Amino acid sequence: MKKWGSIHTIEKLCAAMARTFILVGDENKYTARLTNTYPVVLEVLPQARTYVPIAIKGLFADTVINYRHTNGGRYTRTQNNNLLLYVWFAQMPEPALLDIQLNRITRVVETSLFYNLANKAIRAGAGGITVLQKEGHIVEQTCYGRMP
Structure with missing residues (x-):
């Protein structure tokens, strides 16, 4: 999931068109x-x-929903002039089901869930760099110094 994302629609389009998408x-x-x-x-x-907020509440009653606003109180707009709706879940639904349900709501353009798009992920940290394949398996690990 892209945290606090606002340009995820274009990013997801690029990911879908790519032969390989690496996070x-x-x-x-x-x-x-x-x-x-x-x-x-x-x-x-x-x-x-x-x-859209009414439709979400119909699917997930225990949510907090609001639109993102500018400091002037106007709706924040995306590159495509659409609105950004923030949805907090009391208990996070299963990602696969959540992605399907949200994308089925009429007039939802896209979500910040990047569910099942990446071929691999590269994670950097104090212990080095880890490459994860799609199923979450570590396929490569480069260590700088001692591993924790």
Whole structure:
């Protein structure tokens, strides 16, 4: 999941078109399971500003939902002039099901979930660099100094 994302639609389009998509991040951004520490961000058509939150509440009653605003109180807009809707889940649903359910809501353009898109991930940390394949298996590890 892209945390606090706002340009995920274009990034996901590029990922879908690529033969190989590699995620890169530091060890602090890695979790074994998707958590509710950050919201899932949806890009929503402005015309569906009131409809989409109601649809989400119908699927996931225990959520906190709000639109991102600028300091001036106006809606934050994406590159495509759409709105950003932030959804916090009390208990995070299974990512595969969540991705399907959110993308089925009419007028949701895209979500910040990058579920099942990457071929591999490169994670850097104090212990070195770790390359993870799609199923989460470590395939390569480069160590700088002693491993923890």
